[in-house]
Amino acid sequence: MVAPLSAAARPEIPAPPPATPPTITALTPTTLASTYEANRANATQAADMAAAHGDPHRATADRALxxxxxxxxxxxxxGTGRATEVLGDLPHATNVAxxxxGSDTSIDTYARFHKAASALYSDLTARSTTPTHTHPHVAVIAWLGYETPATVSTTVTTTTRADEAAPRLRTFIRDLHHLTxxxxxITLLCHSYGSVVCGRAAPGLDADDIALIGSPGTGADSVADLHTRAHVWSARGSNDWVSHVPHTRISLFGKTIGLGxxxxxxxxxxxxFDAGDADHSGYFTPxxxxxxxxxxxxxxxxSEVTRA
Known part of the structure; x- marks a missing residue:
C-alpha cells in the first residue's frame, strides 16, 4: 500500500509543455522521425527539470524515455505524465498491438510498462518471421494516454477514469489508421483497469480485436453491451489476485461502485483463452x-490461440 499512497502525496514535478500535440491527427508517416526527435528532446528537458527539482527518480524515468x-x-x-511509445516500423506494420x-501506471512506473511492450514486440517479431506466418511487419504501441487510478483507492472501483480516457483512446485508434x-x-490488449478503459471506448472503436487480461470488469454485463465490431477475448491467469474481486455493481450515495x-x-x-499460471503482473512474461x-x-x- 505504501507505493501508490506515497506517490499520490508527492509534490507536483515541474516539466515543460509538450513539444507536440497530445493527438496524432496531423501526423503523417513522413513526419514521424521529426516527431520522435521532438518528444525525445522534450523528455530530456523534463529530466533536467525533475533533477533540478530534487526528484532523481522521475529524472531517471524521463531520461530513459x-x-x-x-x-x-x-x-x-x-504531473503523473503521459506517453505514447512505438516499437517497430509503424508505417509498414501489417499487425499492430x-x-x-491499468492502475498505478505513470511516468514514474513506466519502465515496467515498457518491459511488457518490449516482451510482446520480441515475441511478435520472432513469430512473424517463421514459415507458418506471413506478417513480416509488426508494431507495438504502449499507450499511456490517461491518468490511471491508484490500486489502493476508491477510484479504481468506478468507471470514472475510464470514462475520461475512453474518448481519447477511441480518437487515438481512429487517427492511428492514418499512420498504418x-x-x-489493430488489436487492443487491455490489462487490469485498462480493460475498463477499453470497455468504455468499445462502441465505435475501429479495432479488429480487443483482449481483456486480468480484468476486474468492463462496466458492461456482456460483449453485446460493448457494442463493438471487434472480436472480444478475455483471460485470467491462475495466480491472478483479481479473481477475488467481487464482480458486481451497486449504487452508493448516488454513485455506481463496481465494474460488472x-x-x-x-x-x-x-x-x-488460456493465460496459464500468470499472476496479475505476469501476462507479458517471455x-x-x-x-x-x-x-x-x-x-x-x-485457430492457434489455446482456449481455457
Missing part, C-alpha cells in the same frame, strides 16, 4: 502461455 532508441508519438512529463495499462497501411490489423460481470464468465460472451496467445491474437491467427 529520452534515449535515442525510444520512439515517442506523444510525451507530456507534467496497442497496450492499454490500409489493411493493417467477470469477462471470463461464460455469460459475458468473450472468447476465453515464454509464457499468456504472451504466446496475445501474440497469436495480434497476428490474427485465432
Amino acid at each position: 529520452a534515449s535515442p532508441s525510444r520512439n515517442l508519438l506523444t510525451y507530456d512529463g507534467r 496497442v497496450l492499454v495499462p 497501411p490500409a489493411s493493417a490489423r 460481470t467477470d469477462p471470463v464468465f461464460r455469460a459475458f460472451g468473450a472468447r476465453v 515464454g509464457s502461455t499468456s504472451l504466446a496467445n496475445l501474440a497469436r491474437i495480434t497476428l490474427g491467427v485465432p
